[in-house]
Amino acid sequence: MNRTQLFENIKVRKSFLCVGLDTDITKIPKHLLKFDNPVLEFNRQIIEATSEFCVAYKPNIAFYESNGVKGWQTLQSTMDLISSDHFTIADAKRGDIGNTSAMYARAFFKKEESGFNFDSVTVAPYMGADSVTPFLEFKNKWVILLALTSNEGSKDFQFIKDTAGEPLYEKVLKNSQNWGNADQLMFVVGATRADELTNIRRLAPDNFLLVPGVGAQGGSLQEVAKYGMNKQCGLLVNSSRAIIYASNGEDFAERAYDEAKKVQQEMSMLLDKYLS
Amino acid sequence: MNRTQLFENIKVRKSFLCVGLDTDITKIPKHLLKFDNPVLEFNRQIIEATSEFCVAYKPNIAFYESNGVKGWQTLQSTMDLISSDHFTIADAKRGDIGNTSAMYARAFFKKEESGFNFDSVTVAPYMGADSVTPFLEFKNKWVILLALTSNEGSKDFQFIKDTAGEPLYEKVLKNSQNWGNADQLMFVVGATRADELTNIRRLAPDNFLLVPGVGAQGGSLQEVAKYGMNKQCGLLVNSSRAIIYASNGEDFAERAYDEAKKVQQEMSMLLDKYLS
Numbered sequence: 001m002n003r004t005q006l007f008e009n010i011k012v013r014k015s016f017l018c019v020g021l022d023t024d025i026t027k028i029p030k031h032l033l034k035f036d037n038p039v040l041e042f043n044r045q046i047i048e049a050t051s052e053f054c055v056a057y058k059p060n061i062a063f064y065e066s067n068g069v070k071g072w073q074t075l076q077s078t079m080d081l082i083s084s085d086h087f088t089i090a091d092a093k094r095g096d097i098g099n100t101s102a103m104y105a106r107a108f109f110k111k112e113e114s115g116f117n118f119d120s121v122t123v124a125p126y127m128g129a130d131s132v133t134p135f136l137e138f139k140n141k142w143v144i145l146l147a148l149t150s151n152e153g154s155k156d157f158q159f160i161k162d163t164a165g166e167p168l169y170e171k172v173l174k175n176s177q178n179w180g181n182a183d184q185l186m187f188v189v190g191a192t193r194a195d196e197l198t199n200i201r202r203l204a205p206d207n208f209l210l211v212p213g214v215g216a217q218g219g220s221l222q223e224v225a226k227y228g229m230n231k232q233c234g235l236l237v238n239s240s241r242a243i244i245y246a247s248n249g250e251d252f253a254e255r256a257y258d259e260a261k262k263v264q265q266e267m268s269m270l271l272d273k274y275l276s
Numbered sequence: 277m278n279r280t281q282l283f284e285n286i287k288v289r290k291s292f293l294c295v296g297l298d299t300d301i302t303k304i305p306k307h308l309l310k311f312d313n314p315v316l317e318f319n320r321q322i323i324e325a326t327s328e329f330c331v332a333y334k335p336n337i338a339f340y341e342s343n344g345v346k347g348w349q350t351l352q353s354t355m356d357l358i359s360s361d362h363f364t365i366a367d368a369k370r371g372d373i374g375n376t377s378a379m380y381a382r383a384f385f386k387k388e389e390s391g392f393n394f395d396s397v398t399v400a401p402y403m404g405a406d407s408v409t410p411f412l413e414f415k416n417k418w419v420i421l422l423a424l425t426s427n428e429g430s431k432d433f434q435f436i437k438d439t440a441g442e443p444l445y446e447k448v449l450k451n452s453q454n455w456g457n458a459d460q461l462m463f464v465v466g467a468t469r470a471d472e473l474t475n476i477r478r479l480a481p482d483n484f485l486l487v488p489g490v491g492a493q494g495g496s497l498q499e500v501a502k503y504g505m506n507k508q509c510g511l512l513v514n515s516s517r518a519i520i521y522a523s524n525g526e527d528f529a530e531r532a533y534d535e536a537k538k539v540q541q542e543m544s545m546l547l548d549k550y551l552s
Contacts (some may be wrong), residue, residue: 060377128429153404
C-alpha cells in the first residue's frame with residue numbers, strides 16, 4: 001500500500017486507528033478454547049468487529065513466535081483474514097547486518113517465499129544504515145523505524161545526548177531520512193507530550209508516525225492529533241488491549257466493536273478539526 | 277548450559293569456535309536439492325562434520341524465517357540434531373517492551389510452548405532495560421546483547437559520544453551489567469583491533485564475548501585471543517560462510533570438516549598460550 005492509498009483509507013473511514021493483534025491465549029475468553037485454534041478464532045472475530053473503524057492491523061510477532069511453528073501458522077492464517085485495504089504492520093523489531101536484514105525483509109514482504117505479504121515491518125536502528133536499507137528496496141513496502149519508544153527503558157539510551165546536545169532518538173529521526181523518504185519510512189514515536197511531538201514534527205514533517213498505547217480517554221489522543229497531525233494525517237495510533245480485551249466474556253467481539261467505534265468517532269472529529 | 281559447563285566444553289574440545297548456520301538454499305550444493313528438505317540435509321551434514329571442533333552453533337534466524345512456516349519447521353528439526361553439549365545461540369536480534377520481550381524469551385527458551393530450547397538469544401539494546409531483562413529470568417539461559425557490531429552501519433549510532441566523551445556501545449556494555457551478571461549476559465563484539473578489545477575487556481572483564489566474522493587466516497584470531505581472552509576463555513568466535521560454504525560441491529561436508537579442524541587447531545594453540 002502506498003501513501004496515497006493509506007491517506008485515502010484514512011479519509012474514507014475517518015480513522016487513523018491501528019488495532020494491535022497482541023493475542024495471548026491466556027487472556028482470550030474461555031469459551032473460545034473449544035475451537036481448534038482459539039487464537040485464530042479470536043482474531044477472526046476481532047477483525048470482523050473492528051475492520052470498519054480502523055485503517056491498520058498490527059500483529060505483534062512475538063505473541064505468535066512464542067508458540068513456535070504453530071504460532072507462525074496462526075499468524076499466516078490471521079493475515080489471510082485481513083482485507084487488502086487495511087495497512088498491515090509486522091511488529092517484529094527486526095534489524096541485522098545487510099544480507100540478514102534482506103532475509104528478514106523477504107520473511108515479511110515476499111509472499112511467494114515466506115507466505116507473508118505485510119505492508120510494513122518495525123525495525124530497530126541500533127545497527128545503522130545497512131541494517132535498515134534492505135527493507136527499503138521493496139516497492140510500496142514500508143519500514144517503521146524505532147525512534148522514541150514509550151517504555152520505561154526508552155530512557156536508558158534513546159535520550160543520551162551527544163556533544164552537540166542532540167539526543168540519540170533525534171539522530172535516528174534525522175539520519176534515517178537519508179536512507180529512505182516519507183513514502184517508505186515511518187517512525188515509532190511513543191510520545192504524547194506537546195513539546196516532544198512538536199519537536200518530532202520539526203525533524204520529520206512528512207513521515208507517518210506510529211504512536212503506540214494512546215487510549216481514547218484522558219486527552220492524550222487529542223494532544224497527539226493536535227501536535228502530530230500533518231497534511232496527510234501522518235498518524236497511525238495503535239490500540240491493542242483496550243480494544244481486543246475490552247471484555248473477556250462471550251461479548252468480547254461486541255465490546256471490541258464498541259471500543260473501536262468510540263475511538264474512530266473521536267478520530268473523525270480530530271480529522272475534521274486538524275486536517276485542513 | 278551454565279558458564280562452568282561452557283568452559284568445560286571449551287577445555288575438552290580445545291576450541292572456542294561457534295559455527296554459524298546461515299543456511300541459504302541458493303548457496304548450498306546443487307546435489308542436495310533432490311532431498312525433501314535440502315536445507316535440513318545440509319545442516320545435518322555440516323553439524324556431523326564440525327561437531328568435534330566447535331563448542332557452539334548459531335543458526336541465523338532470518339535465514340529460516342524468510343521461508344515462513346516451513347523455515348521454522350526446518351529450524352526446529354535442525355535444533356534436534358545438535359547435541360546438548362553444544363551451546364546454542366538463536367541469532368535473532370530481538371528486543372521489545374517488557375511483556376513482548378517475555379514472549380520472545382518463551383519463543384526461544386521454553387520448549388514446551390514453542391518447541392525451542394536454545395541456550396541463548398541475541399538481543400538489541402535500543403529499547404533499554406525492560407526490553408532485555410525478561411530474557412534474563414530463565415535459569416541457565418543467556419542474553420547475548422549487541423554492543424559493538426562489525427557491520428558498516430555500526431558507525432551510525434554505536435560510536436556517538438555523550439557529553440562525557442563516552443560512546444554509546446560503551447554505555448551499553450556498562451549499563452547492562454546492572455541488569456544481569458556474567459553468568460547470564462554475553463556481548464556481541466565485532467572488534468578485532470587490539471585497542472578496542474583492550475577497552476572492551478576493561479569494561480566487561482568477566483563476560484563472554486561473541487565475536488563474529490573472524491577468519492582463521494590474517495592474524496585477526498590471534499589478536500582476538502591475545503586481547504580478548506579471560507580466565508575462563510570468555511570468547512566464542514563465530515565462523516559461518518568460511519566453514520559451511522568452504523565448497524559448494526559434493527565434498528562440502530569434508531571441506532567444512534577441514535576448515536573447522538584448521539580453526540580448532542589454531543584455537544587450541546591460542547588456549548595453550550593465553551589461558552593461564
